[in-house]
Amino acid sequence: MSESLSIAVLVGSLRAASFSRMVFNTAVAVAPDGATLTEHPWHDLPLFNQDIEDAGYPLVVEQLRTTISSADGLLIITPEYNGGVPGGVKNAIDWLSRVMGNSAISSQKIGVIGISPGGKAAASVRDQLQLMMTFISGGVHETSLGIGGIADKAADGAVTDETTIDELTAWMASFASFLGES
Numbered sequence: 001m002s003e004s005l006s007i008a009v010l011v012g013s014l015r016a017a018s019f020s021r022m023v024f025n026t027a028v029a030v031a032p033d034g035a036t037l038t039e040h041p042w043h044d045l046p047l048f049n050q051d052i053e054d055a056g057y058p059l060v061v062e063q064l065r066t067t068i069s070s071a072d073g074l075l076i077i078t079p080e081y082n083g084g085v086p087g088g089v090k091n092a093i094d095w096l097s098r099v100m101g102n103s104a105i106s107s108q109k110i111g112v113i114g115i116s117p118g119g120k121a122a123a124s125v126r127d128q129l130q131l132m133m134t135f136i137s138g139g140v141h142e143t144s145l146g147i148g149g150i151a152d153k154a155a156d157g158a159v160t161d162e163t164t165i166d167e168l169t170a171w172m173a174s175f176a177s178f179l180g181e182s
């Protein structure tokens with residue numbers, strides 16, 4: 001890939017030793033040439049409130065919407081919380097999805113990576129995000145990437161398991177191709 005591609009990323013955990021962030025770090029390293037991944041923080045977003053929206057988006061919301069709508073794609077790398085989307089990520093999506101007809105992601109293409117310590121590889125949150133994004137985005141990469149047993153596959157800030165690195169490399173290439181399709 002020679003074309004440049006900017007990929008905005010939401011990482012679904014604030015934990016200092018987050019496995020999701022280790023996957024993000026490795027995704028940055030194995031992304032195809034020309035693809036740049038930039039994490040956008042969501043921890044300081046207010047909880048979605050239509051009264052705040054009606055009064056005008058706060059600066060942090062404007063920044064989130066501008067950064068993500070101007071990227072070539074949005075990648076969500078997240079754990080599953082209680083079978084679903086972590087609240088902070090859902091809150092960011094809710095801000096991005098507004099307002100009907102002028103959403104910040106209505107033409108944005110989306111990819112999803114889920115991680116879990118167990119063997120189910122965050123299948124539930126991946127399915128939920130894929131479905132949710134089908135309704136509010138410009139298209140969802142057909143195949144999400146699930147990484148189960150993450151505690152044995154990542155350490156010290158990065159993915160260490162060779163097979164998983166290969167899978168992540170291949171998935172990033174397929175996501176970049178998806179973003180490049182018109």
Ligand SMILES: Cc1cc2nc3c(=O)[nH]c(=O)nc-3n(C[C@H](O)[C@H](O)[C@H](O)COP(=O)(O)O)c2cc1C
Pocket residue numbers: 012013014015017018019020021078079080081082083084115116117118120122
């Ligand atoms: C509130 C909460 C709910 C969780 N629910 C699930 C779950 O439904 N499925 C699952 O596979 N793991 C679940 N976990 C475990 C997380 O997948 C695990 O803590 C993971 O390492 C969190 O991601 P991180 O390492 O990026 O912080 C849950 C963890 C928390 C804190």
